[in-house]
Amino acid sequence: xxxxxxxxxxxxxxxxxxxxxxxCLILALGSAPIGVLLVVRRMSLVGDAMAHAVxxxxxxxxxxxxxxxxxxxxxGLAAGLAVAIAAGLVxxxxxxxxxASFAAFYLVSLAGGxxxxxxxxxxxxxxxxLFGTVLALxxxxxFLMASITSITLIALALFYRLLIAESFDPAFLRLQGGGAFAxxxxxxxxxxxxxGGFHALGTLMVVGLMMLPAAAAxxxxxxxxxxxxxxxxxxxxxxxxxxxxxLHADLPASPSIILSAGAFYLASxxxxxxxxxxxxxxxxxxxxx
Amino acid sequence: MTxxxxxxxxxxxxxxxxxAVHHLSGAFxxxxxxxxxxPNGAGKSTLLKGIVGALKxxxxxxxxxxxxxxxxxxxPQQADLDRTFPIRVADVVSMGLWRKTGMFGTxxxxxxxxxxxxxxxxxxxxxxxxxxxxxSGGQLQRTLFARVLLQDAPVILLDEPFTAIDAKTQSDLLxxxxxxxxxxxxxxxxxxxxxxxxxxxxxxxxxxxxPIAWCDTREALRADNLLKARAMSERFEDHARLCAGDAx
Numbered sequence: 104x105x106x107x108x109x110x111x112x113x114x115x116x117x118x119x120x121x122x123x124x125x126x127c128l129i130l131a132l133g134s135a136p137i138g139v140l141l142v143v144r145r146m147s148l149v150g151d152a153m154a155h156a157v158x159x160x161x162x163x164x165x166x167x168x169x170x171x172x173x174x175x176x177x178x179g180l181a182a183g184l185a186v187a188i189a190a191g192l193v194x195x196x197x198x199x200x201x202x203a204s205f206a207a208f209y210l211v212s213l214a215g216g217x218x219x220x221x222x223x224x225x226x227x228x229x230x231x232x233l234f235g236t237v238l239a240l241x242x243x244x245x246f247l248m249a250s251i252t253s254i255t256l257i258a259l260a261l262f263y264r265l266l267i268a269e270s271f272d273p274a275f276l277r278l279q280g281g282g283a284f285a286x287x288x289x290x291x292x293x294x295x296x297x298x299g300g301f302h303a304l305g306t307l308m309v310v311g312l313m314m315l316p317a318a319a320a321x322x323x324x325x326x327x328x329x330x331x332x333x334x335x336x337x338x339x340x341x342x343x344x345x346x347x348x349x350l351h352a353d354l355p356a357s358p359s360i361i362l363s364a365g366a367f368y369l370a371s372x373x374x375x376x377x378x379x380x381x382x383x384x385x386x387x388x389x390x391x392x
Numbered sequence: 393m394t395x396x397x398x399x400x401x402x403x404x405x406x407x408x409x410x411x412a413v414h415h416l417s418g419a420f421x422x423x424x425x426x427x428x429x430x431p432n433g434a435g436k437s438t439l440l441k442g443i444v445g446a447l448k449x450x451x452x453x454x455x456x457x458x459x460x461x462x463x464x465x466x467x468p469q470q471a472d473l474d475r476t477f478p479i480r481v482a483d484v485v486s487m488g489l490w491r492k493t494g495m496f497g498t499x500x501x502x503x504x505x506x507x508x509x510x511x512x513x514x515x516x517x518x519x520x521x522x523x524x525x526x527x528s529g530g531q532l533q534r535t536l537f538a539r540v541l542l543q544d545a546p547v548i549l550l551d552e553p554f555t556a557i558d559a560k561t562q563s564d565l566l567x568x569x570x571x572x573x574x575x576x577x578x579x580x581x582x583x584x585x586x587x588x589x590x591x592x593x594x595x596x597x598x599x600x601x602x603p604i605a606w607c608d609t610r611e612a613l614r615a616d617n618l619l620k621a622r623a624m625s626e627r628f629e630d631h632a633r634l635c636a637g638d639a640x
Contacts, residue, residue, distance in 0.1 A: 143477055265495045268487050271477050278444055279490045280462055325523055327478045 113350050122240045124346055126248055126303045127360060130312055131338030133252030134296040136259055136331045138317030138338075140289065143327065144270045147314055148202070152209040153290075154297050154310045156186035159216030161232050161301065166223050170231070172243040176298055179306075183294035186212050191286060235305030237346075237356045244302040251299035255292055262288060267327065304357040311361035312338055319368040322375025337367050395422025395576045396459040396546040398443055402452035405435065405442040410632065411450065412438040414602045422458065423576035425569070427583050427593035427609065430621055434599045436582040437469055440549045443580070458546070462491065465545035467536055469552050469582075475525060481535050482507050482520040488542030510538040515564055529556040537565060548572060550581040554588075566592055586613060600624035 114121050141150050160182025161175045168174030186208040193208075194201035220232070259266070262285065269276045269285035276282035300309030316337035320330040345360030352359075374381050398420040405413040413435035420426055428436045441447040443454055444466045456464075465488075485507050486499055493499065499507075511519055514534040524532060533556055540548060550569075554562045570592070572579050583589050589596060589609060596612035598604040600621040605612040 143474075145474065262495065267479065267483070268490070271479050271484070272473060272487065274446070274468065274472060275487060276490075278446070278462065278464070278466060281490075281495060325478055326480070330478060 109351070110347065113347070119238050119240075120346060120350065122245060123237045123303070123356065124343060126237065126240045126245055127312070127342030127346070128339050129245075129248045129252045130296075130300050130303060130309075131316070131342055132335055133248075133255040134300060134309075134313040135316050135334035135338040137255065137292055137296050138313040138315075139320060139327065139331045139334050140266065140270060141293065141314065142317045142321065143330075146202075147318070149205055150293060150297070150310045150313050152205045153183055153187065153293055154301075154306045155216075156209040156212040157183040157294065157297055157301060158232060158306050159212050159219060160185075161298075161306065162216045162219045165232065166219065172241070172247055172302060175232075175302070176247060179298040179301065180294060182212055182216075183298060184291065187290040187294055188287070191290065231305075232301065233305045233307050234355075235301060235303050235308060235357050237303045237360070240303060248299045248303065251295050255296060258288065258292060304360065308357045308361050311364055312341070315361065315364035315368045316341065319364075319371035319375070322371040322377050322379045325377060338364065341367055394458055394546065396463070396578055397422045397457040398547065398578065398580070399455040399457060400452070401455070403439075403442065403449055403454060404451040404635075405438050405447055406450050409450065411435075411601060411635070413442065413599070414635075415452070416599075416603050417452075418597070418603070418606050420578055420580055422578055423573070424595055425573040425579045425581075425593055426595040426597055427581055427589040428597045428599060429583060429586065429589060429613070430599040430604075431624055433601075434621070434624060435601050436599055437551050439599065440466065440468075440551050440580070440582065443549060456547070463545055464547045464549060465540045465543035466549045467540050467551060467553055469555070473524075473532075475527075475532065477524065479524055480520065481511070481516065481522050481524060481527070484524060484535055485510055485538045485542060488539035488544075491543070506542060507538075510541045511535075513541060513564075513568060514538045515561055530558060530561065533557055534561060534565075537568070541568065545577070547578045548580070550579070552582050552584065554583070554585070562588075589613065 114124050138150065141147055157179040160178035160180065162178070164171070164174035164176070164178025186205075190201060190204040190208045193199055193204040265281055265285045266289055269282055269289070273282055273286070276285060296313065297306070297309055300312065303309070304312060316334040317330070319337055320333040323333040324330045341364035342360050345363035346356060348354060348363060349356040349359035372379055376382060400416050400418055403413060403416045404411050416439070428439065430436055438447065442449060444464050445461045486503065488510070489499070489503055489506065493503065508520065511517060514537050516531065516534055516538065519531070519535075524535065527535065533553070537553065540550070553565065557565065566588070569579055569581070581593070590613060593609055595607065596609040597606040598612045598617055598621055601624055604621045605617045
């Protein structure tokens with residue numbers, strides 16, 4: 104088998120693989136920057152919580168309209184935003200911290216979703232929502248993902264300074280104005296990207312493409328901008344590598360993609376140029392000043 | 393700079409209904425420079441939080457004259473900041489230009505000059521591109537001071553601004569505060585160093601939950617007043633009765 108046969112040909116020959124690759128590349132482009140922001144805000148686990156929260160909405164959409172991209176997306180979006188806003192409100196208005204209120208609301212939402220799915224659907228349906236159907240992406244799903252990534256990138260371009268300032272010093276922005284808007288905008292972007300991703304990778308796996316490249320990027324770059332670039336490239340690379348792995352080793356696609364991202368994360372922890380384990384071992388000598 | 397005053401009337405601020413500042417009335421007049429002094433738990437930081445609107449009064453009112461809430465620059469005590477956040481010193485300082493640039497304004501060459509000047513005013517020339525993770529506690533405090541400087545605010549609140557700051561920098565920063573005073577800005581600073589207060593601050597509010605004295609510094613820091621302040625109990629009384637106060 105020539106390298107072309109192994110690395111390129113499958114994506115040329117098989118339409119469904121081409122779609123899967125395009126979908127995952129789009130997904131990585133939008134969700135990697137969001138993941139980096141979640142990491143620096145110390146909200147890494149909030150992505151996970153939100154992904155669980157999206158489930159009941161998607162399930163309700165599925166019950167009403169079957170496997171309809173629009174219905175499941177709108178349902179997921181509604182449920183995700185409801186949890187984000189409720190958790191944010193409780194955190195602002197009471198003494199409970201945001202992580203705890205997120206945990207509370209997403210668990211309620213998740214239980215609701217499981218209840219709905221088990222009352223009305225079969226387990227196969229639940230698996231679709233949980234693990235996605237990356238090898239069967241239809242046009243509406245691809246358009247949806249592309250739109251969400253476009254919205255994300257435009258929002259980041261317009262509000263970048265606001266989002267960074269609010270991530271770094273929320274108290275300052277609360278006094279100067281714009282804090283609440285930035286907070287809601289950011290959580291909306293998180294939910295949007297998770298909803299866009301669950302068609303491809305499922306509500307559980309989609310968080311992996313958001314968080315693993317972002318966590319790995321810390322070991323490659325000091326500044327936020329380069330962390331975002333690194334995470335995006337890593338997310339795209341993992342998508343490609345994961346699809347190849349799934350094809351050649353005959354493994355399920357979405358976990359293969361996330362495991363590829365996981366392998367990159369592990370390699371970064373060990374060998375990354377910025378304060379990785381190896382790096383700390385090698386650079387033990389100190390400078391003169 | 394048109395002087396802006398902060399007027400307090402029967403102000404009570406607190407947590408879980410226990411007062412931390414109790415029935416405080418008076419005014420920080422426009423262009424005044426006041427030190428807020430008192431033992432731990434006396435309500436000094438709480439008072440500043442009340443003025444910036446981060447804490448709602450349990451009773452009474454805070455009136456701002458000639459300014460809005462957003463025209464107040466506030467340097468919190470231990471800014472709740474993540475020191476590992478990947479952000480450069482210049483980006484933190486330029487947040488002080490927020491009111492001028494807004495969300496979308498670009499940081500033009502002139503603005504960048506302002507950032508440079510503010511950094512040099514706090515003795516951090518050449519630190520623009522340093523990630524804040526490489527700063528010491530005192531250097532971070534000076535960075536935040538530079539941000540306050542850029543806010544160009546008519547009312548400036550400083551909560552223990554000299555914590556973790558060396559003597560030379562402290563005297564530089566005091567120079568800045570005097571400059572603000574000369575520009576008729578209203579400065580309110582929470583401080584512990586009484587010698588520093590006596591030397592630099594014309595007016596003092598001595599607070600021990602209830603106000604002990606609020607006047608000319610020499611008068612406020614008389615020995616008997618300090619003794620009274622020290623007698624304050626730090627503890628909340630769990631079963632305190634509802635305060636009839638001046639409301640009656």
